[in-house]
Amino acid sequence: MSIYSLPVLLGAIFSFVVGFLIYFANRRSQTNISFSLSCFSLFVWFFGYVIAYSTKDEKTALLFCRIACTGAVFTAPSFYHFVVSFLEKRSEVKFVVLAYLTMLFIAPFSMTSNLFLKGVYKYYWGYYSKAGFLHPLYLIVFFGIFLRAFYILLIENWKKNSNPIRRVQINYIFIAYAVALLGAIDYIPKYGIEFFPFGFLFEILFIIIVSYAIITRRILNINVVFARTIIFSIVYIVVLGLPFGIGIWGRSFLSEKIGVNWWLFPASLLAIMTALGSFAFLFLRQKAENELLKGQRHNHMSLMAAAQTITLIRDFHKLLNMIVRVLTKTLGIEHAGIYLCDRERNQYAFCVTRGGRQSCANIDSGNSLIKYLRGARKPVILEELKRDYSERRDIFIKEIIETMNRLDADILVPSFIEDALIGFLVLGNKRSGEIYTTEDLNVLSNLANQSALAIENAQFLKEREDMQGKLREAETLTTIRDLLGSFNHELYNLLTPISGTLQGINMGLYEKKPERLKSDVEKSITTTFFIKTYLGWVREYVESGDKVAAYQLSELINRGIAYSSDKFEKQNISKQVNVSPKIFVVGHECLPLLFKHLIIHSIYGYGMESGGTIDISARILEDRSTVEIIQTDTGDDLTKYIKEGSTMGGKKFAEKGKLGGTSYFIAQAVVSKHKGSFEVETTGGKGTKFRIRLPLDFNRPAA
Secondary structure (H helix, E strand, O other), X not given: OOOOHHHHHHHHXXXXXXXXXXXXXXXXXXXXXXXXXXXXXXXXXXXXXXXHHHOOOHHHHHHHHHHHHHHHHOHHHHHHHHHHHHHOOHHHHHHHHHHHHHHHHHHHHHHHOOOOEEEEEEEOOEEEEEEOOOHHHHHHHHHHHHHHHHHHHHHHHHOOOOOHHHHHHHHHHHHHHHHHHHHHHHHHHHHOOOOOOOOHHHHHHHHHHHHHHHHOOOOOOHHHHHHHHHHHHHHHHHHHHHHHHHHHHOHHHHHHHHOHHHHHHHHHHHHHHHHHHXXXXXXXXXXXXXXXXXXXXXXXXXXXXXXXXXXXXXXHHHHHHHHHHHHHHHHOEOOEEEEEXXXXXXXXXXXXEEOOOOOOOOEEOOOHHHHHHHHHOOOEEHHHHHHHHHHHOOHHHHHHHHHHHHHOOOEEEEEEEOOEEEEEEEEOOEOOXXXXXXXXXXXXHHHHHHHHHHHHHHHHHHHHHHHHHHHXXXXXXXXXXXXXXXXXXXXXXXHHHHHHHHHXXXXXXXXXXXXXXXXXXXXXXXXXXXXXXXXXXXXXXXOOOOOOEEEEHHHHHHHHHHHOHHHHHHOOOEEEEEOOOOOEEEEOOOHHHHHHHHHHHHHHHOOOOOOOEEEEEEEEOOOOOXXXXXXXXXXXXXXXXXXXXXXXXXXXXXXXXXXXXXXXXXXXXXXXXXOOEEEEEEOOOOOEEEEEEEEOEOOOOOO
């Protein structure tokens, strides 16, 4: 076998293998069938010249040159057939049939007539066919068919195709055909011009590009494939051109120096250049792609950074809005939305969108789309499903397509936590019209799965917050219920003497004792003011909000003292406060009520005599997260009344007409709401000690 026939043999083998694989990838697809015919035509063309370059017999060479030309004859109609099938141009089918019939008429001439091929040339690489009288007419028909296909592609390429994948595939085929046209240089040596026919390399490149566009679901950006094509062509023209050039123009010199084995030098150089060419191609390709995809990779870096930061977001709605905002802004997507699993309703519910429909139908968990996402565990592209359906007519795929159209989804990206599909991203096309590359989808899948973890965490926190809110609401209702119990009892105690006075007036009991009427009315007026004050305290506690703020402890205590300042002066009660101004406590709006009512309870409720004292102190405990407040008074010993159960109003209050019971209750409720402790201790003599412990920040979890 001649060294010149070796690369052509490799091209023949490659053409046959690709044609075989493409055909059996989908034997019912006209696109696959027509492209396989192109590959087999090229195989016959290449293989015929493998023998012609290798044989020493002129007759054998002529026979296989005729076989090669017969294969070349059918490349034009099969190429045309492929373009029409790929573009689904049914109006061109009759012309495809005409092209095949024309070449079937010409083919016998290529095998038998000297008017088509009149012999062979003996060139340095071997025998090559010689064009006959009718060969130029054949070239006109050949290029007419080829250019007709090229023209259809050109027109289709100029159209505004809304499908970005389809648009890029057409660009691929367009470039492939432009490359294939360069293979026509192999016709030049048929007219006596001696240069090695390397046009087969362009046909191989044509096969690579087209088969990639047919088989690969996630095709590359057209700029990338164009750059790769140019780099590949330049590198391998140099790789093959230098050894063959030395073989052609340096043959005489090498024969003198080396002898009959002169061909070993260009063959060895070819092997070395081929190895170096692979490295050169990879290096140059990487450089070119880095430059071409600089913007895309920057976007991918931004998305990966976002995938790391979203796990830190705790607010559920803020998280969802950030995800769709990042997607639409970073990738330039027309619209993006999120659907999440609603386990209670057994469906996937529409949650948020940006740039798309503001409301969409929810999807049942048994929907074909959900089943497909669970099985595929990868992004789903609408146009790829449409292509599958056009080939297989599968009703399952049809249902998925209908659902995606209903969602206005061009791409769906599922979000998984282990085997659980917690939701999916709904994405539109890019505003730039570019396709989603494999790298895009890999980054989106990573973002979706990171989002799944963040969403699950945010949902848990939201559910916990909702539960805590319900518990707080239940606790508040319980508190209000108990408070109303106290209110009812004490209000009854206060209204009883007023009711008695009014009944006495109605019955005429005061007619003979007007001085007693005056006294009872004055007492009733005083009691009415008590009732008004009492109602104000109850309303103040019930209406206090859940807004959280940091309070200076000493300021809260001073405000509590200031509220009862007139009582301090009237009864000459002294006060001693030993609280550092550096102590701050985080609490709800009701926290100031604690000290207000604790002081009210001491000076109103249990017999604080004139000249009594109240001492208040505070310290931070060793855990550095709790403050202990101690209030001591010189009134009655409250512990004995607690044992009697009369702190919520009862005989003691009825006798004294005081409101200490409700103040005691409110103080307890405030401490409970802030996760603190409330203890009442005896002083061992006269008076009561209140020991209260509060977290400095009740929101923080306990250590």
